[in-house]
Amino acid sequence: xVKVTQSSRYLVKRTGEKVFLECVQDMDHENMFxxxxxxxxxxxxxxxxxxxxxxxxxxxxxxYSVSREKKERFSLILESxxxxxxxxxxxxxxxxxxxxxxxxFFGPGTRLTVL
Amino acid sequence: xxxxxxxxxxxxxxxxxxxxxRCNYSYGATPYLFWYVQSPxxxxxxxxxxxxxxxxxxxxxxxxxxxxxxxxxxxxxxxSVHWSDAAEYFCAGGTYSGGGADGLTFGKGTHxxxxx
Numbered sequence: 001x002v003k004v005t006q007s008s009r010y011l012v013k014r015t016g017e018k019v020f021l022e023c024v025q026d027m028d029h030e031n032m033f034x035x036x037x038x039x040x041x042x043x044x045x046x047x048x049x050x051x052x053x054x055x056x057x058x059x060x061x062x063x064y065s066v067s068r069e070k071k072e073r074f075s076l077i078l079e080s081x082x083x084x085x086x087x088x089x090x091x092x093x094x095x096x097x098x099x100x101x102x103x104x105f106f107g108p109g110t111r112l113t114v115l
Numbered sequence: 116x117x118x119x120x121x122x123x124x125x126x127x128x129x130x131x132x133x134x135x136x137r138c139n140y141s142y143g144a145t146p147y148l149f150w151y152v153q154s155p156x157x158x159x160x161x162x163x164x165x166x167x168x169x170x171x172x173x174x175x176x177x178x179x180x181x182x183x184x185x186x187x188x189x190x191x192x193x194x195s196v197h198w199s200d201a202a203e204y205f206c207a208g209g210t211y212s213g214g215g216a217d218g219l220t221f222g223k224g225t226h227x228x229x230x231x
Binding site for chain 1: 124147149151156157158159160161164205209210218219221222223224
């Protein structure tokens, strides 16, 4: 079974803190994704990566950065957390599109609260 | 622009009744289509997927979906719902552009409520 794990299920941080959200997948997937999920807005893509050290902006990258130093690990970084970044964050991974039809596998999510 | 639309934000169904959740897509070519389910506080689980071929696809938990090109739809159905089906359902679509990470476009979700 594909397994995507996220470092924390719940996280509470203060405004201005630097926040790291970690995601690890064990299926040797090339692609990894970070989404945020908010009521009424569905899933919005923040960043994705198709290879080690490669990253691409998604629809809402402002206020976020990412790091992919190893194939299995994809980190989302909030450089200076703000209250409007309170959300559920979902990590996903997939094989390269030509052999996966973009099927993505999701982690359990991290619910981040910024006070 | 590519888009996936779920017209219904909330749907309430009685336990044992049939269910249909709507999904419409807008793509230049035939997209890959997926339905995911999210139970409260959980990540997304894949219910079923359509790539090509038979337009009626079967998924897990007794769900099925039918791809209708003429209507640009990929509606999810279940003949008899159970209380455990109460969840958020997401339709998603994607295409292969020839390289890189081709992501998915998600609908905004339909919240399914099951009445006793």
